Amino acid sequence: METTIKPFDIEAMAKDLEIPIWEIKAQLGLPPDDGREAFTIGEAQSAVARSQPGSNERDMAMNKWIDLCTTADEIQEAFNSTPEESKARARALDKWIRLCTTVPDISRAHHNSVPDSEERRAAFEKWLSLCTEVHEAQDASTQYPIGSEEREMAYKRWIELCNNPTSAKKAHDKMPLGTKVRALALERWEELSTAEVEGATEFLEVKHAYAKMPPDCKARSVAMKKLARFYGYTE
Numbered sequence: 621m622e623t624t625i626k627p628f629d630i631e632a633m634a635k636d637l638e639i640p641i642w643e644i645k646a647q648l649g650l651p652p653d654d655g656r657e658a659f660t661i662g663e664a665q666s667a668v669a670r671s672q673p674g675s676n677e678r679d680m681a682m683n684k685w686i687d688l689c690t691t692a693d694e695i696q697e698a699f700n701s702t703p704e705e706s707k708a709r710a711r712a713l714d715k716w717i718r719l720c721t722t723v724p725d726i727s728r729a730h731h732n733s734v735p736d737s738e739e740r741r742a743a744f745e746k747w748l749s750l751c752t753e754v755h756e757a758q759d760a761s762t763q764y765p766i767g768s769e770e771r772e773m774a775y776k777r778w779i780e781l782c783n784n785p786t787s788a789k790k791a792h793d794k795m796p797l798g799t800k801v802r803a804l805a806l807e808r809w810e811e812l813s814t815a816e817v818e819g820a821t822e823f824l825e826v827k828h829a830y831a832k833m834p835p836d837c838k839a840r841s842v843a844m845k846k847l848a849r850f851y852g853y854t855e
Contacts, residue, residue: 661688661698668701682708686715692725699732710739717743723750723760730763744770748777754787758794766796775801785813785832792834806834814839823850 630644637644664685671678682702689695695716702709713733720726730743744763751757761774775795782788788809795802813833820826820843830843845853 661685661694664688665701673703679708683711686712689715689719692716692719692721692729695719696728713739714742717746720746720750723747723756726750741770744773748773751777751781754778754781754791757781772801776804779805779808782808782812785809785816785829788812789832789834809834810837810839813837814842817843817846820846823847826850 634644664681667681668678668685671681682698685698685701686695686708689698695712699709699712699716702712713729716729716732717726717739720729726743726747730740730747733740733743744760747760748757751760757774757778757780761771761778764770764774775791779788779791779801782791782805788805788811792802792805792809795805810833813829814837816829817826817833817839820829826843826846830840830847833840833843845855
């Protein structure tokens with residue numbers, strides 16, 4: 621009668637004895653896991669869990685996990701599993717920033733970066749590039765103190781995203797007095813106001829456009845002439 625050899629269930633042993641798999645393997649002289657055979661994130665995660673903290677095998681398995689990530693959510697999970705100040709953590713953060721495609725994604729990556737680091741700067745630049753609405757750039761500006769280079773970068777993005785005189789005026793009014801960004805916001809306000817006046821053909825359109833123009837906007841005279849024509853004015 622043949623004897624059936626039961627396969628070695630190292631996972632059950634580790635669970636029952638509450639001993640890490642890496643320690644069992646080390647004591648039995650079995651080769652450690654390093655993740656090289658992993659083809660999925662789950663397999664890489666398993667290799668990380670089965671390897672000794674601080675070992676080359678753990679580093680290799682962690683790097684494999686990072687390599688297999690293709691979305692911001694996946695790489696965030698990998699990042700959260702890396703040791704503080706490790707090379708794997710820096711590598712995961714770099715990939716996290718690159719994989720971000722939305723403002724919520726990049727804001728999380730930004731908040732997990734080290735203050736005043738190159739990674740935080742890169743994350744903030746990516747954050748601003750992903751802003752498509754005024755309120756998003758406005759929210760981003762609050763991450764840094766007034767007078768900082770990053771705050772000015774956010775202000776400029778905010779101004780760029782203004783697409784009508786009303787939003788440009790609001791941006792202008794929020795900019796610090798006497799700053800270049802306030803002057804830039806005024807230019808944007810004038811630009812959008814001029815475009816609105818030039819495109820207006822109905823009386824109420826011209827009237828409303830005129831009311832929203834900056835006090836010293838050169839196009840105010842154009843708007844006034846348009847309004848006057850509705851009352852019989854001719855040049």
